[in-house]
Amino acid sequence: MRAAIIAVGSEMLGPTRLDTNSLKITAALEDFGIEVVRKTIVGDRLDDLAAEIEFSLSRAGLLITSGGLGPTEDDLTREALIRALGLKSEIDQSIVDHLETRFRARGWSMPEVNKKQATVFPGHETLANERGTAPGFHLNVRGEDIWVFPGVPSEFEWMLATYFVPWLEKTIGGRTRHRRVLKIAGMGESAVEERLAPYYAAHRDELLTILASPGGVELHVTADGPPDSARAMVAEREKELREIFGRRIFGADEDTIESVIGEVLASRGETLSAAESCTGGLFSSRITDVSGSSRYFMGGAICYTGAAKIAMVDVDPEMIRQNGEVSEPVAIAMAEGARRRFNTTYGVGITGIAGPTGGSEAKPVGTVHIAVAGAERHEHRKFFWPGTRAHVKWFSTQSALDLLRRFVIKVDS
Amino acid sequence: MRAAIIAVGSEMLGPTRLDTNSLKITAALEDFGIEVVRKTIVGDRLDDLAAEIEFSLSRAGLLITSGGLGPTEDDLTREALIRALGLKSEIDQSIVDHLETRFRARGWSMPEVNKKQATVFPGHETLANERGTAPGFHLNVRGEDIWVFPGVPSEFEWMLATYFVPWLEKTIGGRTRHRRVLKIAGMGESAVEERLAPYYAAHRDELLTILASPGGVELHVTADGPPDSARAMVAEREKELREIFGRRIFGADEDTIESVIGEVLASRGETLSAAESCTGGLFSSRITDVSGSSRYFMGGAICYTGAAKIAMVDVDPEMIRQNGEVSEPVAIAMAEGARRRFNTTYGVGITGIAGPTGGSEAKPVGTVHIAVAGAERHEHRKFFWPGTRAHVKWFSTQSALDLLRRFVIKVDS
Numbered sequence: 001m002r003a004a005i006i007a008v009g010s011e012m013l014g015p016t017r018l019d020t021n022s023l024k025i026t027a028a029l030e031d032f033g034i035e036v037v038r039k040t041i042v043g044d045r046l047d048d049l050a051a052e053i054e055f056s057l058s059r060a061g062l063l064i065t066s067g068g069l070g071p072t073e074d075d076l077t078r079e080a081l082i083r084a085l086g087l088k089s090e091i092d093q094s095i096v097d098h099l100e101t102r103f104r105a106r107g108w109s110m111p112e113v114n115k116k117q118a119t120v121f122p123g124h125e126t127l128a129n130e131r132g133t134a135p136g137f138h139l140n141v142r143g144e145d146i147w148v149f150p151g152v153p154s155e156f157e158w159m160l161a162t163y164f165v166p167w168l169e170k171t172i173g174g175r176t177r178h179r180r181v182l183k184i185a186g187m188g189e190s191a192v193e194e195r196l197a198p199y200y201a202a203h204r205d206e207l208l209t210i211l212a213s214p215g216g217v218e219l220h221v222t223a224d225g226p227p228d229s230a231r232a233m234v235a236e237r238e239k240e241l242r243e244i245f246g247r248r249i250f251g252a253d254e255d256t257i258e259s260v261i262g263e264v265l266a267s268r269g270e271t272l273s274a275a276e277s278c279t280g281g282l283f284s285s286r287i288t289d290v291s292g293s294s295r296y297f298m299g300g301a302i303c304y305t306g307a308a309k310i311a312m313v314d315v316d317p318e319m320i321r322q323n324g325e326v327s328e329p330v331a332i333a334m335a336e337g338a339r340r341r342f343n344t345t346y347g348v349g350i351t352g353i354a355g356p357t358g359g360s361e362a363k364p365v366g367t368v369h370i371a372v373a374g375a376e377r378h379e380h381r382k383f384f385w386p387g388t389r390a391h392v393k394w395f396s397t398q399s400a401l402d403l404l405r406r407f408v409i410k411v412d413s
Numbered sequence: 414m415r416a417a418i419i420a421v422g423s424e425m426l427g428p429t430r431l432d433t434n435s436l437k438i439t440a441a442l443e444d445f446g447i448e449v450v451r452k453t454i455v456g457d458r459l460d461d462l463a464a465e466i467e468f469s470l471s472r473a474g475l476l477i478t479s480g481g482l483g484p485t486e487d488d489l490t491r492e493a494l495i496r497a498l499g500l501k502s503e504i505d506q507s508i509v510d511h512l513e514t515r516f517r518a519r520g521w522s523m524p525e526v527n528k529k530q531a532t533v534f535p536g537h538e539t540l541a542n543e544r545g546t547a548p549g550f551h552l553n554v555r556g557e558d559i560w561v562f563p564g565v566p567s568e569f570e571w572m573l574a575t576y577f578v579p580w581l582e583k584t585i586g587g588r589t590r591h592r593r594v595l596k597i598a599g600m601g602e603s604a605v606e607e608r609l610a611p612y613y614a615a616h617r618d619e620l621l622t623i624l625a626s627p628g629g630v631e632l633h634v635t636a637d638g639p640p641d642s643a644r645a646m647v648a649e650r651e652k653e654l655r656e657i658f659g660r661r662i663f664g665a666d667e668d669t670i671e672s673v674i675g676e677v678l679a680s681r682g683e684t685l686s687a688a689e690s691c692t693g694g695l696f697s698s699r700i701t702d703v704s705g706s707s708r709y710f711m712g713g714a715i716c717y718t719g720a721a722k723i724a725m726v727d728v729d730p731e732m733i734r735q736n737g738e739v740s741e742p743v744a745i746a747m748a749e750g751a752r753r754r755f756n757t758t759y760g761v762g763i764t765g766i767a768g769p770t771g772g773s774e775a776k777p778v779g780t781v782h783i784a785v786a787g788a789e790r791h792e793h794r795k796f797f798w799p800g801t802r803a804h805v806k807w808f809s810t811q812s813a814l815d816l817l818r819r820f821v822i823k824v825d826s
Contacts, residue, residue, distance in 0.1 A: 011624050013449040015440035018431050027428035036426040037461050040453045048450050048472065055468050059461065071603045072623060073613075106797060111603045131800065154801060211429055220429075274715075280701025281694030284715045288693025291769055291802055299721035301714055302687075302697045308712035308755060312725070342721060356704055389704055 001034045001172075004060035006052055008068035008077050009151060010043035021066045021149075021156050028160060032168045033176040033224065034062065044068065049080035053146075057084075061144050064164070067151025069134035071114040077148060078119050085141045092120045099133055127163050131155040138163065178230040180238050182219040185250045185257055185402040192217045195244060203237070214394060215256055250405060257401045258290050264408055265296035265345075272404075273342035274300035275313045275334035277325065278352035278368060283397045298342040303334070313337030313349075324363070326351050328380050331369035339373050346408065347373045350400050352383075354392045368396045372407040379407050414447045414585075417473035419465055421481035421490050422564060423456035434479045434562075434569050441573060445581045446589035446637040447475065457481065462493035466559075470497075474557050477577070480564025482547035484527040490561060491532050498554045505533040512546055540576050544568040551576065591643040593651055595632040598663045598670055598815040605630045608657055616650070627807060628669055663818055670814045671703050677821055678709035678758075685817075686755035687713035688726045688747035690738065691765035691781060696810045711755040716747070722764075726750030737776070739764050741793050744782035752786050759821065760786045763813050765796075767805045781809045785820040792820050 005026070007019035022039050029036055037060050042052045049068070056063050068077030081087055095118035103110040117134050120126045127136035132155040137148040149159045169175075184192060189212040196210070209220040219241060223233040242249055251260045265272060274284050284300040287293055301312035306325050309315040314337045315330055323329050331349045339347025352368030359365035366386040372379050381403055385395040418439070420432035435452050442449055450473050455465045462481070469476050481490030494500055508531035516523040530547050533539045540549035545568040550561040562572045597605060602625040612621070622633040632654060636646040655662055664673045678685060687697050697713040700706055714725035719738050722728040727750045728743055736742050744762045752760025765781030772778035779799040785792050794816055798808040 010622065013439060013452060015436050015443060018433070018436070020431070023428050023431070026426060030428060036456070037458070038453055038455045038465065039426060040451055042451045043449070045450070051472060052451065059464060072606050074623070105799070108604075111607045113603055113606060154804065209429065276694070279698070280706075280710075281689070281697030281713060281715065282701075284694030285692070285698050285806070288715075288717070288767075289803065289806070293693075294717055294771070297693075297717050299715045299717045299725065300694060301725065302694065302701075302712045304701070304707055304710050304712045311754065312712065312714065341724065354701075358707070390702065393698070393702070 001062055002037045002060040003029050003034050003062040003064065004037060004056040005039040006049075006056060006063065006065040007039070007041045007151070008044070008049060008065060009041070010045075010074070012041045013043050019066075021151065021153060024157055024160055025064050025066075025164075028165055028168060031175045031177050031179065032172040034168075034172070044074040044076055046076050046079055046083065049076055050084040053080055053084040057141075057144055057146075062147075063144065064147045064149070066149045066156050069117065069136070069148070069150045071111065071117050071133070073113075075116070078116075081121070081137075081139070081146070081148065085139065085146070087121045087124070087139070087141075089119050089121055091115065091118045092126070093118070095120070095126075095135060102133065127159060129155055129159065130162075131158045136163070138167070174227060176230075177222055177224050178227070178234045179220060179222045180234045181253050182221070182238065182241055182245075182249050183216050183251045183255060183257075184219065184245055184248050185216045185398070185405070187217060187245075187248055188212075189217050192219075192245075199240060199244060206237070208237075214398075216250070216398070247406065247409070250402070256290075257398070257405060258286050261287070261401065261405050261408065262290040262293055262296060264405075266292065270345035270408075271296050271298055271342075272346050272348070273298050273338040273344040274348040274350070275309070275338040276300060276302050276348075276350045277304060277309070277334070278354040279350050279393050279396050279400070280304065280354075282393050283348065283350060283400050286397055286401065298344050301338060301341070309334060309337075309351075313341055326353055326363050326367060326369060328369055328371075328382065331371040332373065332378055332380055335371040335373035335378060345374065346404065348400055348404055349373070350396055352392065352396055354389045354396075356389060366392050368392065368399070370396065370400045370403055372400075372404050374407065379403065414475055415450045415473040416442050416447050416475040416477065417450060417469040418452040419462075419469060419476065419478040420452070420454045420564065421457070421462060421478060422454070423487070425454045426456050432479075434564065434566060437570055437573055438477050438479075438577075441578055441581060443590055443592075444588045445585040447581075447585070457487040457489055459489050459492055459496065462489055463496040466493055466497040470557055470559075475560075476557070477560045477562070479562045479569050482530065482549070482561070482563045484524065484530055484546070486526075488529070491529070494534070494550075494552070494559075494561065498552070498559075500534045500537070500552070500554075502532050502534055504528065504531050505539070506531070508533070508539075508548060515546065540572060542568055542572065543575075544571045549576070551580070588640070589637045589643065590635055591637075591640070591647045592633060592635045593647045594666050595634065595651065595654055595658075595662050596628065596664045596668060596670075597630040597632065597658055597661050598628075598811070598818070600630060600658075600661055601625075602630050605632075605658075612653060612657060619650070621650075627811075629663070629811070660819065660822070663815070669703075670811070670818060671699050671706075674700070674814065674818050674821065675703040675706055675709060677818075679705065683758035683821075684709050684711050684755075685759050685761070686711050686751040686757040687761040687763070688722070688751040689713060689715050689761075689763045690717060690722070690747070691767040692763050692806050692809050692813070693717065693767075695806050696761065696763060696813050699810055699814065711757050714751060714754070722747060722750075726754055726762075739766055739776050739780060739782060741782050741784075741795065744784040745786065745791055745793055748784040748786035748791060758787065759817065761813055761817055762786070763809055765805065765809055767802045767809075769802060779805050781805065781812070783809065783813045783816055785813075785817050787820065792816065 125138040134150040139146040223230040303309040334349030355365030538551040552559040716722040747762030768778030
């Protein structure tokens with residue numbers, strides 16, 4: 001089976017936005033061995049969009065579209081489907097009622113334009129959208145399957161998982177590609193590649209992809225074939241890779257370093273707090289991105305000044321005077337102070353210079369001290385992350401999470 | 414003039430890579446007022462690629478392609494151009510000599526396959542590539558312009574700057590498009606659209622794009638034409654839009670709501686602190702994303718438990734007992750407690766239920782109370798943001814930033 005993808009929206013034809021929804025579709029299609037032959041981004045013009053739909057169906061028997069289902073005049077996917085495929089449409093009053101209820105729940109009245117989102121195509125399946133206002137569609141026209149999804153990524157992903165993947169499962173009869181993603185923290189992409197040289201030499205014709213991501217380096221191991229043998233093959237390679245990287249591999253597939261830390265803490269009934277300077281709350285925010293984090297995260301102090309470090313987590317003013325706010329002893333005192341103030345098993349302290357101003361020759365922008373404190377010991381690391389402010393903040397939290405993870409599971413760095 | 418873009422390469426049809434070259438082209442085209450009607454990514458198959466070229470030229474008079482000019486069997490752009498456009502080709506010996514010299518300079522001999530890169534199309538312009546081995550082409554077929562570039566980003570960008578932009582300059586006679594982005598907070602996309610109805614009616618044939626982004630709703634006002642009149646036109650429209658939306662417009666172009674708040678606080682020598690519960694540090698992290706925020710942001714407390722709210726920002730335990738942690742008085746007490754503890758001009762308090770667990774009938778997941786406190790007054794708003802945890806966190810910070818912005822500039826909601 002050949003598939004085509006259309007992303008609808010003029011904003012993705014400008015210099016600032018890319019279509020990222022298609023990555024989720026291609027991943028799903030790859031799992032089932034379906035070849036993607038083209039992806040297109042088309043603007044909000046009815047004739048362009050209708051022509052694109054027709055041409056796509058001349059090249060592929062499966063078409064997936066995202067976007068253009070909003071309530072505004074620019075949202076023309078429904079109209080283009082009608083024109084390209086000769087569909088009939090009507091307004092579904094039950095969807096209008098549902099939309100009105102949704103708006104009322106927020107204390108708003110539904111704008112008249114939103115009624116357009118209650119359009120359905122009789123004889124074709126309407127896909128209820130539990131994450132937003134625009135329903136999607138599964139059309140079958142002249143034997144070709146057309147899936148129509150909203151473009152908002154959270155809605156799009158929910159629809160893909162809820163409707164599209166189960167349909168693939170049923171239609172194709174099971175995944176033909178098996179994939180395992182192993183996630184590595186605390187190493188750069190080229191260091192990972194170097195350590196993989198013997199593995200590559202041993203498995204020359206197999207597919208292993210190394211991917212740098214904000215959350216670390218990912219190894220994508222894939223094998224095609226009958227489920228049992230493909231699964232066994234992937235498991236075998238995972239074992240080899242775990243021997244190479246050991247505890248540098250912090251998790252697999254959907255794991256994040258935050259979720260892995262959370263699982264360990266929750267399972268042990270242990271707790272966590274933080275005192276942050278240069279990361280400005282980003283560390284605590286990442287920890288609390290994990291559902292259920294209120295079981296183990298008690299709180300944190302963001303201490304953007306010396307006075308706040310003294311008042312909120314009891315750093316000794318004399319220590320700051322002698323070492324400066326960005327220093328090893330202050331990072332440790334912050335970790336210990338947070339631990340004491342919030343009465344937690346572990347405390348994390350982060351102090352550094354996010355820039356672009358505030359650096360000096362001795363402590364340039366990007367200098368960051370990170371400490372983790374427990375009941376009986378603490379650990380400290382100094383990092384240097386040159387780059388933009390966002391870069392320094394992100395990699396400081398990434399390093400702090402990895403230091404914490406290894407401290408908690410008692411793995412030496 | 415209408416333009417289409419094709420990126421060639423199967424690797425961009427998988428789940429890990431996007432086409433980013435097209436962003437550079439769209440930026441160049443926008444500057445000259447050329448509308449991009451579609452962008453396509455197509456794999457390394459001759460019939461797919463040839464069909465794509467033909468279809469693109471049926472939709473647009475200017476076509477730009479990138480990729481597929483390498484020396485391997487997968488590199489089929491030249492063959493596809495021959496098939497789609499009926500071109501004649503030959504091997505240019507001077508290019509073969511040049512390639513051989515290039516290889517020799519590195520101490521290698523040229524692989525036979527590389528000869529393919531010396532293919533030219535008599536009667537059409539060949540574009541020398543000083544950054545790599547593959548020349549590009551500028552074809553003119555039946556009055557339509559086709560630009561063919563290599564896909565390696567460094568080579569692609571060099572060619573764009575060296576050949577394509579000067580051609581645009583000459584053909585169009587100078588940059589023609591002027592743009593202004595106005596940013597709105599505290600209103601949804603459809604509410605913005607509704608309020609724009611009279612504007613739309615008055616300026617039917619002009620381009621105004623409404624774009625929902627995580628940071629609010631954006632209005633993109635553009636005008637084409639000679640620089641002076643286009644600029645004047647954009648300024649005139651901006652004035653009209655500011656009359657419609659007033660202080661709902663928080664900034665323009667590169668502004669973020671965080672940076673706008675920062676500018677006001679810094680210019681007045683005022684300061685800020687925060688006490689966060691359900692947002693877990695994200696509010697403070699967004700505030701500190703702004704370079705120079707250490708001038709006005711003193712710090713914050715993340716209070717994920719009742720005990721932390723009591724200990725870190727002095728919320729009265731009796732108040733929590735009577736109202737619950739997620740309530741108006743607690744949000745106000747948090748804002749005032751942060752303000753006092755950090756000794757700042759303003760304090761922000763956020764308390765809510767991020768979910769997916771922890772909700773009740775009276776206080777469902779997504780219920781959020783936000784307060785801002787100053788020396789003489791405070792403001793409170795209750796919000797309801799149903800959705801995922803990430804959604805609740807993000808929109809809570811967005812609402813808090815907007816409430817703070819309007820509190821600081823003393824605009825009534």
